[in-house]
Amino acid sequence: MIKNIIWDFDGVILDSMPIRNYGFRKIFEDYDIVLVDKLLEYHTKNGGLSRYVKIKYFYEKLLNQNITDGEINIIAERFSVIMKNELTNKKYLINDSIEFIKENYKKYNFHIASGSDEKELRYLCNNLGINQYFLSINGSPIHKNNLVKEIRSKNNYLQNETILIGDSINDHEAAKVNNINFYGYNNIELKSISKKYINNFQEFLFE
Numbered sequence: 001m002i003k004n005i006i007w008d009f010d011g012v013i014l015d016s017m018p019i020r021n022y023g024f025r026k027i028f029e030d031y032d033i034v035l036v037d038k039l040l041e042y043h044t045k046n047g048g049l050s051r052y053v054k055i056k057y058f059y060e061k062l063l064n065q066n067i068t069d070g071e072i073n074i075i076a077e078r079f080s081v082i083m084k085n086e087l088t089n090k091k092y093l094i095n096d097s098i099e100f101i102k103e104n105y106k107k108y109n110f111h112i113a114s115g116s117d118e119k120e121l122r123y124l125c126n127n128l129g130i131n132q133y134f135l136s137i138n139g140s141p142i143h144k145n146n147l148v149k150e151i152r153s154k155n156n157y158l159q160n161e162t163i164l165i166g167d168s169i170n171d172h173e174a175a176k177v178n179n180i181n182f183y184g185y186n187n188i189e190l191k192s193i194s195k196k197y198i199n200n201f202q203e204f205l206f207e
Helices: 017-027 033-045 051-062 069-086 095-104 118-127 144-155 169-177 188-193
Strands: 004-007 109-117 136-140 162-166 181-185 196-198
Touching: 004 144, 017 033, 017 069, 033 051, 051 069, 051 109, 069 109, 069 118, 109 118, 109 144, 118 136, 136 144, 144 169, 162 169, 169 181, 169 188, 181 188, 188 196
Parallel strands: 004 109, 004 162, 109 136, 162 181, 181 196
Antiparallel strands: none
């Protein structure tokens, strides 16, 4: 019986991918567009990874330049300002999942584990009016694998009573390394590796 649900954020609760694409293009607008396109490919394939990892990837793998953690933090903050300005618009909320969350937050223990920056994530959830539905809201720079581990550990959640809902291969990995079931959503490519695939929350019943 499922009692605890850990939610990814981007692509599951908020349709933020186009805005995050815009954000990366904006902070790297002075660089070779071909390399920025390659970064966006990496970003799309690894939706669950934090911006810190993606910024480091851009410099070290695509530009072949060293970058310090301090420099990464400065760039990440510029990115965060763009996100806070754009993503507080409720039109980006995914109604399908939001309605399920609102109707069932007293029935299950809901948590968020996201690759998004934790301070920004909490800011967005507060301004979007959805923070009250979650027992905790967790984000980067802590890796999602560890976020899920901490949620389970702090709350003594049993393996067979806990699932993770996500839209990326990184979400699947976080569920796998923590020995909980993964339910794919909003990415048909995940159907073959999901314990169950959610096409529509309104038609989906958790056991």
